[in-house]
Amino acid sequence: MTRRAVARTLVYLSLIAATLVVLLPLGVVLLTSLKSEKEMADGGGALSLPDDPLNFHNYVSAFEGGEMLSAFGNTAVILLFSIGGTVLIGSMTAYAIDRFTFRFRKLVVALFLIAALVPGVTTQVATFQIVNSFGMFDSLWAPIVLYMGTDIVSIYIFLQFVRSIPISLDEAARLDGAGAFTIYRKVIFPLLRPAIATVVIVKGITVYNDFYIPFLYMPSEDLGVISTSLFRFKGPYAAHWETISAGAVLVILPTLIVFLSLQRFIYNGFMRGATR
Amino acid sequence: MADVTEKTAFRSGAGAAPAAPAPAPAPPRRRLRLRRGITPWLFLIAPLALLITFTYVPIANMAAYSLTDWDGVSPELNYTGVGNYTEIFTREDLFRVFFVSGYYLAASVVQIVAALYFATILSFNVRFRNFFKGVLFFPYLINGVAIGFVFLYFFQDGGTLDSVLSLFGYHSDHAWLGTPVSANTSLAGVSVWRYMGVNFVLFLGAIQSIPGELYEAAELDGANRWHQFRYIIAPGIKPVVTLTVILSISGSLSAFEIPYIMTGGATGTATFVIQTLNLAFRFNKTGLASAAAIVLLLIILLVTWVQRRLVPDDRVDLV
Numbered sequence: 001m002t003r004r005a006v007a008r009t010l011v012y013l014s015l016i017a018a019t020l021v022v023l024l025p026l027g028v029v030l031l032t033s034l035k036s037e038k039e040m041a042d043g044g045g046a047l048s049l050p051d052d053p054l055n056f057h058n059y060v061s062a063f064e065g066g067e068m069l070s071a072f073g074n075t076a077v078i079l080l081f082s083i084g085g086t087v088l089i090g091s092m093t094a095y096a097i098d099r100f101t102f103r104f105r106k107l108v109v110a111l112f113l114i115a116a117l118v119p120g121v122t123t124q125v126a127t128f129q130i131v132n133s134f135g136m137f138d139s140l141w142a143p144i145v146l147y148m149g150t151d152i153v154s155i156y157i158f159l160q161f162v163r164s165i166p167i168s169l170d171e172a173a174r175l176d177g178a179g180a181f182t183i184y185r186k187v188i189f190p191l192l193r194p195a196i197a198t199v200v201i202v203k204g205i206t207v208y209n210d211f212y213i214p215f216l217y218m219p220s221e222d223l224g225v226i227s228t229s230l231f232r233f234k235g236p237y238a239a240h241w242e243t244i245s246a247g248a249v250l251v252i253l254p255t256l257i258v259f260l261s262l263q264r265f266i267y268n269g270f271m272r273g274a275t276r
Numbered sequence: 277m278a279d280v281t282e283k284t285a286f287r288s289g290a291g292a293a294p295a296a297p298a299p300a301p302a303p304p305r306r307r308l309r310l311r312r313g314i315t316p317w318l319f320l321i322a323p324l325a326l327l328i329t330f331t332y333v334p335i336a337n338m339a340a341y342s343l344t345d346w347d348g349v350s351p352e353l354n355y356t357g358v359g360n361y362t363e364i365f366t367r368e369d370l371f372r373v374f375f376v377s378g379y380y381l382a383a384s385v386v387q388i389v390a391a392l393y394f395a396t397i398l399s400f401n402v403r404f405r406n407f408f409k410g411v412l413f414f415p416y417l418i419n420g421v422a423i424g425f426v427f428l429y430f431f432q433d434g435g436t437l438d439s440v441l442s443l444f445g446y447h448s449d450h451a452w453l454g455t456p457v458s459a460n461t462s463l464a465g466v467s468v469w470r471y472m473g474v475n476f477v478l479f480l481g482a483i484q485s486i487p488g489e490l491y492e493a494a495e496l497d498g499a500n501r502w503h504q505f506r507y508i509i510a511p512g513i514k515p516v517v518t519l520t521v522i523l524s525i526s527g528s529l530s531a532f533e534i535p536y537i538m539t540g541g542a543t544g545t546a547t548f549v550i551q552t553l554n555l556a557f558r559f560n561k562t563g564l565a566s567a568a569a570i571v572l573l574l575i576i577l578l579v580t581w582v583q584r585r586l587v588p589d590d591r592v593d594l595v
Binding site: 007011012014015018019021022023024025026028029032043045046047089090092093095096097099100102103105108111112115117118119121122123124125126127128129130145146148149150155180181184205208209211212216226227228230231233241244245247248251252255256259260263266267270271 | 313315316317318319320322323324326327328329330331332333334335337338341348390393394397398402403406408409410411412413414415416417418419420421422425426427429430432434435436438439440442443469474477478481501526530532533537549552553556557562565566569570572573576577580
């Protein structure tokens with residue numbers, strides 16, 4: 001009996017330790033973001049509490065000086081187009097692959113499958129030349145097109161769902177005179193709603209957090225997305241940890257809100273997305 | 277829409293052989309079959325165009341560049357054979373990045389063990405379970421640049437880590453990111469912090485898909501928690517663990533964001549990807565960079581192939 005109690009205590013202790021490891025670095029950054037420049041210079045240590053817990057001065061300077069407004073705007077545009085495109089393209093591909101038998105079908109499937117194994121980071125050296133030759137370098141189109149074109153995970157998620165939709169529904173619609181496109185639009189697409197939610201969440205978080213593609217393809221300052229704009233804090237605010245911290249908190253906050261409100265769907269989405 | 281394309285396809289087919297007499301109008305059944313044959317392609321044009329343009333053409337080009345000394349801009353490029361490849365494996369300063377991957381590989385072991393432990397204990401009845409679950413998973417969702425800054429401050433002189441240590445009476449003047457060994461260890465630690473949650477959630481999902489009666493039956497047979505883990509959970513989640521191991525290996529080799537944001541590859545922390553990007557975009561050695569990328573790609577494909585052999589995974593087939 002006592003052995004069990006000891007085991008239980010150890011389990012809780014390990015959970016509390018893990019919680020501290022996760023939350024402490026984040027909490028300290030939150031504290032730092034609320035301190036004034038003077039408090040930072042006084043050197044009260046990273047763990048000291050800010051004098052004025054409602055001092056949002058750093059947030060204002062991070063938001064304005066870091067051009068976070070335009071960063072959030074650019075991110076929103078990219079999110080809108082690339083998620084819309086991914087949903088359309090993924091569901092169309094899944095519909096075509098699952099509902100038709102045609103020549104080279106196996107080849108098409110193999111092309112998508114093999115592409116899933118190629119890590120995007122490795123091919124950017126050559127992809128860069130192609131994006132450049134289309135004149136998309138340093139425009140919002142580069143990330144939009146790249147996010148749309150390389151998402152095999154969402155095709156896979158859609159495929160699982162299309163397969164679970166009974167073919168008798170297609171047949172009934174066909175008897176009513178519906179063509180393939182009408183069937184896709186009126187029968188399949190609406191039934192894909194759960195899959196669409198999954199793809200929107202997984203894709204949305206990936207795009208919101210991506211650093212690599214915008215950093216490589218959109219060097220212009222006015223084309224900053226939240227990752228690259230935050231990265232630029234490194235220059236002008238190099239030693240101003242209070243401002244950098246405020247910027248980091250500004251970027252983390254939307255993720256936290258989305259996570260807290262959609263928790264269950266996010267877990268499901270990632271389990272579905274990650275096991276491909 | 278289908279009709280238009282079908283007609284143009286038809287017409288261009290006739291145009292290819294102008295000498296032939298005008299073909300008789302196709303019988304309705306043949307037209308129907310033709311239309312059915314074209315319909316899937318109408319849905320696939322856009323995805324396939326994107327896939328080929330942004331995945332397969334780059335790979336083909338990269339293979340071609342890797343055999344040249346191209347600088348990425350000038351129209352001039354000379355065929356150098358496998359020269360770039362021998363350079364990668366013989367020049368010590370280029371080869372060194374593989375040792376950096378070792379830190380991330382070691383970190384993945386820590387990460388997988390921790391994820392397994394927390395997934396197991398949180399699959400049993402624990403108070404505040406959802407809270408702990410959320411806390412452990414949340415870092416995975418945070419923006420990489422924000423994580424980089426959080427941990428730059430964490431390892432800063434007089435930053436979070438030093439302050440915590442001084443709480444315990446240990447006053448360090450250690451520059452955490454100052455030497456290659458300590459910097460790489462710190463950076464690999466950050467990736468454990470960042471990615472442990474996703475492994476944890478995957479394992480948790482796999483454990484929860486094991487039917488609950490198994491535990492009850494085992495408990496009746498007098499099995500304790502360790503027996504339950506050893507004989508029920510471990511075999512049940514083996515496929516997911518193998519998958520995670522593979523993903524960790526390719527992840528360790530292609531580590532980029534955290535080291536790039538935090539150190540920019542300074543003090544011996546440059547990883548394979550950082551080096552490749554520097555070669556390509558800073559030193560204009562597109563040929564050499566392409567060869568490096570091809571090497572990385574081949575390693576990752578090999579690792580994946582080995583995994584498919586070890587764990588034939590039926591979830592992976594698309595059809």
